[in-house]
Amino acid sequence: MNSPLRVAVTGAAGNIGYALLFRLAAGDCYGMEQPIILHMVEIPPAMKALEGVAMELSDAAFPLLHGIEMADNPNDGFKGVNQAFLVGAMPRGAGMERADLIQANGPIFVAQGKALESAAAADVHAVVVGNPCNTNALICSSNARGLPAGRITAMTRLDQNRAVSQLANKAGVLASDIGRMAVYGNHSPTMFPDFLHATIKGQPVADTLDQAWLEGDFMTTVAKRGSAIIKARGASSAASAASAAIDHMKSVWHGTADGEWVSMAVPSRGEYSVPAGLIYSYPVTISNRAYQIVEGIEHGQYAQKKIAASADELVRERDLVADLLA
Ligand code: NAX
Numbered sequence: 001m002n003s004p005l006r007v008a009v010t011g012a013a014g015n016i017g018y019a020l021l022f023r024l025a026a027g028d029c030y031g032m033e034q035p036i037i038l039h040m041v042e043i044p045p046a047m048k049a050l051e052g053v054a055m056e057l058s059d060a061a062f063p064l065l066h067g068i069e070m071a072d073n074p075n076d077g078f079k080g081v082n083q084a085f086l087v088g089a090m091p092r093g094a095g096m097e098r099a100d101l102i103q104a105n106g107p108i109f110v111a112q113g114k115a116l117e118s119a120a121a122a123d124v125h126a127v128v129v130g131n132p133c134n135t136n137a138l139i140c141s142s143n144a145r146g147l148p149a150g151r152i153t154a155m156t157r158l159d160q161n162r163a164v165s166q167l168a169n170k171a172g173v174l175a176s177d178i179g180r181m182a183v184y185g186n187h188s189p190t191m192f193p194d195f196l197h198a199t200i201k202g203q204p205v206a207d208t209l210d211q212a213w214l215e216g217d218f219m220t221t222v223a224k225r226g227s228a229i230i231k232a233r234g235a236s237s238a239a240s241a242a243s244a245a246i247d248h249m250k251s252v253w254h255g256t257a258d259g260e261w262v263s264m265a266v267p268s269r270g271e272y273s274v275p276a277g278l279i280y281s282y283p284v285t286i287s288n289r290a291y292q293i294v295e296g297i298e299h300g301q302y303a304q305k306k307i308a309a310s311a312d313e314l315v316r317e318r319d320l321v322a323d324l325l326a
Contacts, residue, residue, distance in 0.1 A: 102135055105136060106139050127248050156265050181194075194303060
């Protein structure tokens, strides 16, 4: 058995948190040889609910769960943590524009960036799930400049998983038969799920599936999946988001398989003509807990336009939060 890993989850009393904590404690992310100590971080009004979650975690008697800590602020909550799932944020309310959400949630990530820098372990990796996750990750990393670049990433794995599943269902194959499904850009409807380089059983998707469906229904379904779930369930994606967050950090922790890539929003250094500094989703490979953006993929005009449009949206979001960037 390894020594326990300290894993922070913010928004731990929320919906995604409820699904995520039990998967983490069961060993789904770090494996069955890796005990963890959960640091559950919330805001003061949610602490009572959080105590209930802690009671349930305890009742599950997970062999890998070596401790539970609770905090109502990130400075205490992030003490010594090696991994952080930054989920806690305000969801978009009725009549709220994306710009309102950005301004409401941005300050949360100023405080959390500073706390990660000052309180977390030197090897900390964080994934931002709370929306708008790309721009929140930008704010967070800008306020944690003492950490090596790229330690704070944002989650587009749910979009990748949704795209994989749509392709698999349409082609009548298993999700595991789909390869290299990369999502570019912002976690928003402007994202580009690049079906042109994805594969089915190692062959280009376009060999099996109709181009009109790929450019039409496929793209729309993936982009609007979040709203479709809210409409059907009366609540936003929770278990699938938690599952994607596990996939994201599992890739960071264990690396990617040979020849495979995963989608992750990371700081751009200008790859694919995206302005440097944005937190932009790219296909990446990972080994030794460090990612590498996959470069050299040839994109035609159709893809180039989509990649640029999502970057433009992120530039506009960055402008909106300029006062929160250090
Ligand atoms: P909930 O409203 O159920 O839970 C959010 C929790 O965060 C609440 O318990 C709240 O008290 C807590 N919180 C608020 N501010 C906090 C702070 N400063 N520190 C610590 N905790 C804080 O929302 P939930 O459904 O769990 O969604 C959480 C976030 O994930 C939302 O921003 C949502 O938009 C985002 N999502 C991101 C996805 C992605 O793919 N990146 C997909 C799913 C989800 O929509």
